[in-house]
Amino acid sequence: MKVNGFLKDVLGASRVTKTRRDLIASGSEKNIYFDPIREVAKELHPEKTEVKVVKVEDVSPTARKFTFEAKEGYKLPPFQAGQYVSLDLQIGETLTTRPYSISSAPFEARTGEHPFFEITVRNGRPGIGFASSWIYANVKEGDEFTAHLPFGQFYYEPLRDAKNVVALAGGSGITPFYSMAKEIEHGTLDMNLTILYGSVSTKDIILEKQIKAIKCDKVRFINVISGDEEYEGEKGFLTAEIIKKYSAEDTTYFVCGPLPMYNFVAGELKKLNVPARRIRMEVFGAPMNVREAEGYPENAEPATWNLTVLRGIDKTVIKASSLESLAVAMERAGIPNNTRCRSGACGYCRCELLSGDVFVPSVGDGRRWADKKFGFYHACSTYPLSDLEIRIIIK
């Protein structure tokens, strides 16, 4: 079957790019196992699209909103309010992927003359990753990117969630809730949303003007400020007391923010005896220091290990720091191993551990039962404790 010819007929020439088979035939990609079924599936259901930046806007002293439209010949995929999009980034010599919650609403990507989606990126604080800082400082109107299709389970599902939702947000964790709030205002999402947004000071509040412009009695927005005694609204942290004050009898809690906030809020929700089925969480990124993660072996000193990576019939040995995930080690060495969530949740970076010892932080362990039983790991949330041999999936 002539895959490219068939797809050109169905989809139009501009949608069809080179397949791995083309690359093998041209000799530019060698020694790669070729799976025709996978190639057909990938071309019928492309995992990525091409986008360009059409607007850059400051939304706080330390955050910028980037608006993307599809490049000519491509379309923006549908998504749910709360999902994220991963962008391929070429930063210096490193080709990496970073996930960002979509801060615009789903209806904005499927309607209007110029459908678009937005991400909001923060800069300039400890704990903000190098990719976010790079985007904040470098990306400008006209820049083009490859975007993976939106992904993630962090969205409202009426069959599962209570009608009343309290959103507990910190830092750029406000972004999925802004998307939900706009979709509610538009009338295409039916839920009652109370956003409790924890910040150190009012200068740290992102998208405040935009959220306050939403006129909808189903959306409430409350800032909770921890570092300013003079602040006249809610002060302190997102404690059980404050959470309870804004909760209905049956409430689902959506938590989105950096790891320390997640750990704190999880404890407060426990004090309120909130059942696990009423809590949904989106944790951003890997731990800042894996050695401080619960359960990290006390006697494990920082070290550099040999990591043998099998990909098809390719075999490469690279160096891997015990302080960085296997995904980061492979990125540094230029080995393609696609990632999406980068927090251990989605399984897109799944690999098989053939030999050696590793550590997986409990917060970043989103593996299925069968994966744990048969020795599969998520490379973005797995850290080497010895020389390793792994097999990665060809993408």
Ligand code: FES
């Ligand atoms: S990228 Fe999602 S689990 Fe690794």
